[in-house]
Amino acid sequence: MIDPTSEVPRWRQAHAILTERIRSGVYSPGSRVPSVVALTEELSISTPTAQKALKQLREDGLTYTVPGLGSFVAGAEPPTT
DSSP: OOOTTSSSOHHHHHHHHHHHHHHTTSSOTTOBOOOHHHHHHHHTOOHHHHHHHHHHHHHTTSEEEETTTEEEESSSOOOOO
């Protein structure tokens, strides 16, 4: 969970949580990553914080986004609309 007393920014904490879930197989290749709204509720973080964490996952190559469908774990064919 997010530690509000930590000196580590909340978006980095959220990014670390999501990265661990991807690497451990909780979110498998091709599976949908929780939405910004779901992350704000689950992790008790703000919308911009969740957006920044998801953006960093994309920049790390761990996820990709399909407009209108959401973000998915990299390593599988993108879903078609």
